[in-house]
Amino acid sequence: MEQKDYWDSVSEQKEFTTPFQAAEFKKYVREEAPVLDLGCGYGRTLDELYQTGYCNLIGMDFSEGMIARGRALYPYLDLRVKETDSIPLPDQSAEAVILFAVLTCIRENDKQRELIAEIGRVLKPGGVLYVNDFLLNSDDRNTDRYQRFQNKYGVYGVFELPEGAVCRHHDEAWIYQLLSDFFTLKYQRLIFTTMNGHESKGFYYIGRKSCQRP
Template identity: 30%
Template sequence: MKAETAYHGAMGQLFAAQATNSAYNAHTDRPAMLGLAGDVAGLSVLDLGCGAGHYAADLLARGAARVVGVDGSESLLCAARERIGDGADLHHHDLEEPLTFLADQSFDLVVMALVYHHLDAREQLLAEIRRVLRPGGALLVSTTHPTGDWTYFGGSYFADERAELPFGDGFVLSYWRMTLEQFLGELLSAGFVLERLLEPRAAEEAREIDPRRYDKTHNRPSFLAVRLRRP
């Protein structure tokens, strides 16, 4: 049975609302990814798993010339349209399937924030990303931190299995546990060159919003973010 990657219906609506100002999404992962992006003025950017459009909105505000967002959830894309309007070109598409609607070497930057670990068809998607990126273009990927998952779920650090994490009222997030070796190995084997690696901690704004999660990110690793280059 094929994995369900997207957050549909009420689950997507809840995620869209929480991601707006949450300690984890808004004040840990997003600042790290935007920092890795650097100067995006004039760039053509692909946002894979664009969700409710938070990253796309920030990239446009920072001067990106073109942003294309792709997500498998219509409820999240609805939230993205409300946030961005006509500022980005948004596509409803399952990331487990090839990106056949995107042209070769048509992007300078690809952003994949907290979606990679949900996917089964990662090798296929990385090949598609390499195809649509221009030579010298950058790929940004964030994921749950391997040691953070190990601490939370227990068992073997080297477990290669899907984990289920409670979310909201009765929802469950399903994603792959991966070692650091596997995560980086897949990206490097796909032909990308590692440029930077971050273990993000929550920004100061999160201290007032959610002090427990702020402290957690400053005491144990929760996320991992990398910038890679397509040779």
Template identity: 50%
Template sequence: MAFESRDYAKYWEDKGALKNFSTPVKFDELKKYVSRDAAVLDVGCGYGRVMEILLDEGFINIKGVEPSVALRQRHADAGGKFDIRPLENGIIPYKDGSVDAVLLVAVLTCIPENKGQDQLVSEINRVLKPGGVLYINDFLLNTDERNIERYNLFLKQYGTYGVFEIEGRGVLRHFADERIKQLLGSFEELEHEKVVYTTMNGNRSNGFYYIGRK
């Protein structure tokens, strides 16, 4: 799921496309701010996992965008019930102010560079209606020996503490609180809570969920 200049996308066309994603969404919190008939866009939706749950939760106007051809094909091979469009060159293929809510579930972690993150959040801001809602789940820096070792190992290569590689040459990032605050500064914060998640590789990681309003 690469949104920036360097090619991080190869992993998601190969080994990454076979992963089962696991990060849960706080639907009870989301429903406080987003009605079930709202136009909801799942950005970086993968094979449609969260979209399926949105449907089960009663949402009726669900769309997705996903840069990985392999993940879109995985959705199609499973029946392809949702409208999932390609996300190419970092551009979300929807008009300005055309959606009520955007979900961004474990997507920022797949974008190691600040430039790509900034571009994506700018695009989200563009397609959201005034007063629209942004929901995010993602991963924060950890302080255990295993994570510190790999943050330090890849610091010189990638230039950012918290960026690391996983098996198959996937490149991911865990975030400092300050970076998340900087990235989302244009939104009105409604909820922001630290949690612990299980990653797609079965490890425990610090994380957060965030709900903000444009």
């Protein structure tokens, strides 16, 4: 929530370009399934799903500006402002949750763990989690800023952008640990173009929640 002002200020300008792996998603999630896009931005991923036949879609984002833009672009989508850290949906109400470039906006390990636990709460047993995010890079530009901000934030990979956002690139071992409660269906490394036009290492992940009830 703390970066809300930044995302509101750029909500009409930023274009998100990292690709959604729709064909892989379709292998595991039926078109009638209740799907939540958490941190949906202006709704471009949900619109992609809508255009391919998905009909039970909800998008949530804490940026009122992003949601307003999405509602104007895609008035047929159910886009909602998320006002608290918790997800305002009942337990086991979603068959799939999409987390697209959201972890990069959360610098603290504990906050990331809390988010994944909350996603686990709203997912049905056997539900699918799709994650797309950024990995650590080894070029001089990135390693310099990782080192520069490590003391300030306590995590190697966290850095500030000149325009005010704080972002995080992830150690792959941390991603495996963070998602360890899910059964991995697909994991693939990719190269993404960031919202500011740079190349970055990244990944997409598809996992399944255990069918065993607690």
